[in-house]
Amino acid sequence: MTGWRNWTGLGAAVVGVTTLLGTLLGFLAARGWLLDLLANFRFQYLWIGFLATGVVLWRRWWWPAAVIGFGVLLNVVLVSPYYLGGVPSPAPGSPQVTVAHLNTLARNEDRTRVVEFIRESNADFVFLTEVTDPLVELIDRAGDLPYDIVLRTPSGGLALVHRRAMAGDSSIDAHVTNLGRTQLPAVVLEAQLGEQPFQILAFQTSSPGRAAKAEGRDDQLAAAAEWVAGRDVPVLLIGDFNATPWTPALSDLIGTADLTDSARGRGFTGSWPAGWGPFKIPIDHALHSEGLTTVRRERGTSAGSDHMSLIVTLALADP
Numbered sequence: 001m002t003g004w005r006n007w008t009g010l011g012a013a014v015v016g017v018t019t020l021l022g023t024l025l026g027f028l029a030a031r032g033w034l035l036d037l038l039a040n041f042r043f044q045y046l047w048i049g050f051l052a053t054g055v056v057l058w059r060r061w062w063w064p065a066a067v068i069g070f071g072v073l074l075n076v077v078l079v080s081p082y083y084l085g086g087v088p089s090p091a092p093g094s095p096q097v098t099v100a101h102l103n104t105l106a107r108n109e110d111r112t113r114v115v116e117f118i119r120e121s122n123a124d125f126v127f128l129t130e131v132t133d134p135l136v137e138l139i140d141r142a143g144d145l146p147y148d149i150v151l152r153t154p155s156g157g158l159a160l161v162h163r164r165a166m167a168g169d170s171s172i173d174a175h176v177t178n179l180g181r182t183q184l185p186a187v188v189l190e191a192q193l194g195e196q197p198f199q200i201l202a203f204q205t206s207s208p209g210r211a212a213k214a215e216g217r218d219d220q221l222a223a224a225a226e227w228v229a230g231r232d233v234p235v236l237l238i239g240d241f242n243a244t245p246w247t248p249a250l251s252d253l254i255g256t257a258d259l260t261d262s263a264r265g266r267g268f269t270g271s272w273p274a275g276w277g278p279f280k281i282p283i284d285h286a287l288h289s290e291g292l293t294t295v296r297r298e299r300g301t302s303a304g305s306d307h308m309s310l311i312v313t314l315a316l317a318d319p
Contacts, residue, residue, distance in 0.1 A: 009059035016052030016068030090315035110304030234291030274302035
């Protein structure tokens, strides 16, 4: 029995020290793409380190518990803003707009679930990434679907879908722009919230699977910050950014462009990989300027993708 307890305690100590190393190396994320990847798992470092600390304390190994617990506290500080703090109230009588986003996954064969997601999202605007020709054809053939594809990027696989009832609304305009040196396609939507014009920038960055891709993603996020700086109306940025809030390039975008993460004050919700429970990380985002506030935010179905969908309802913020 004693041997079993020792092995359990030793295993917990090894796991706990590993989370501490990942925690500390994550602070060096700006120095290299591998370190950047380590910064994505703050929530996992927190709860795994917490469990490891509990086991080590059970074994009464005080110093290892203190060392692992230090890493847990660091991650509590980094994760806590997503649980603490209030959300600005909407302006009295402000109209609302619901926007949905889903990375559909190009190899997703269960396309009917994507169509059902669009239908059940009850959103005014739906942005889809990794859109394929068979999916477009399926959406077009769904005669009972009260939505139409109104814009699709010529490359990059992005599409904008909005309610059929909005057809002919002169206040709505959508066009394609490009971000960064790689000229990543992005969708710009101009619309109205009551009498207030606002704009949405929807895009998907490069996946940081290697150094060049990570640099491309960072450049695209920096270009998104420049786009925000050129607007004189409230804005929403939404999409698959392939970065977590602890990725330097994304935190720079939020700080430089003075944006608010719609997840703040609502708790941690991972979006990828779908189906991985507490091992998911948040790489799909909705960020907005201070003229807007988030009334509702939820993770929706994956619709057969490896990403969870994101649905946000926005209103004008009470000044």
